[in-house]
Amino acid sequence: MSESSVPTRERASGQPTPPVVRYAVDPRAERPPGRLFRLLSSGAGSIVPVALVLLLWQAGSMAGLIDKTFFPAPSECVQALVGLFSSGELLPNVGITARRILLGFLLGVIPATLLGIAMGRSRWIRVLVDPLIAITYPIPVVAILPLLLVIFGTGGRPIVVLAGIISFFPAVVNAMSGVLQVDERLILMARNLGAGRQQILWKIVLPAALPSIFAGIRLAAGLALLGTIAGEFLAASDGVGSMTWRYWQIYQIDNMYATLAVIAAMGFLLTTVTLRVQRRFFGWTEGQK
Numbered sequence: 001m002s003e004s005s006v007p008t009r010e011r012a013s014g015q016p017t018p019p020v021v022r023y024a025v026d027p028r029a030e031r032p033p034g035r036l037f038r039l040l041s042s043g044a045g046s047i048v049p050v051a052l053v054l055l056l057w058q059a060g061s062m063a064g065l066i067d068k069t070f071f072p073a074p075s076e077c078v079q080a081l082v083g084l085f086s087s088g089e090l091l092p093n094v095g096i097t098a099r100r101i102l103l104g105f106l107l108g109v110i111p112a113t114l115l116g117i118a119m120g121r122s123r124w125i126r127v128l129v130d131p132l133i134a135i136t137y138p139i140p141v142v143a144i145l146p147l148l149l150v151i152f153g154t155g156g157r158p159i160v161v162l163a164g165i166i167s168f169f170p171a172v173v174n175a176m177s178g179v180l181q182v183d184e185r186l187i188l189m190a191r192n193l194g195a196g197r198q199q200i201l202w203k204i205v206l207p208a209a210l211p212s213i214f215a216g217i218r219l220a221a222g223l224a225l226l227g228t229i230a231g232e233f234l235a236a237s238d239g240v241g242s243m244t245w246r247y248w249q250i251y252q253i254d255n256m257y258a259t260l261a262v263i264a265a266m267g268f269l270l271t272t273v274t275l276r277v278q279r280r281f282f283g284w285t286e287g288q289k
Helices: 008-013 035-041 047-062 074-087 090-121 123-136 141-152 157-180 184-192 197-235 240-249 253-287
Strands: none
Touching (some): 074 090, 074 253, 090 123, 090 157, 090 197, 090 240, 090 253, 157 197, 184 197, 197 240, 197 253, 240 253
16 A cells, blocks of 8 residues: 555544444434324324224224223213213212312322422431431321321312322422432532522422423323222212112113213313313423433
């Protein structure tokens, strides 16, 4: 090899030039989402899988492949749902259940979020409270319903407290985890620049912890619904959960499925509302992992 054919950098340093590594790019990774994916990921598109399952269920019932004794056709459940609306029985009970869910959700989430932030910021609070959470969290919340009935009596109050307790734990754990995951270097830099505790909390800690906090709030919203319905199953004479339990006892399966559909719609609405609130006021948190 002549000297003129040796690269300039190799002649200058006397060492071979390191090879340039080129990575293959998957063309599918750069391809934008298709129209079908955009449709299914939209708010209206989320109904498509549900509608598909209902169509298959209806077809199986009409073909005799599904036992209507236990799984009535969706058309029969819709007729039962219309009948419950027409009788005026359903809407008042939906309002009662929604009120209990909201009160239990607020009762559990507000103190849980504040306590979780305090646990993340203070080692002393975390050392004192974390063992209590670790001991009480595995206890099935429905198992303490008899105790709540003894303390608060019958009616809606023990159900609200039950919903608050069951929604408390995911909110407090996620709030604490979000605060603990804040980059400590940012806090140290803010202190070096003269920032006080309140400034660090509001300008650094809370914005960084909001994705985890909202994840806990969304979990708590679903669990508040779960706790309310479970409490109405066992200790209420009103509410959608009580209606479902009563229709099971008298074996009106179509009405039971109709009330279950209402419960599912309430859960979907609750999750959608919390997601909309997050996107409306804290949309930038969705891009953080």
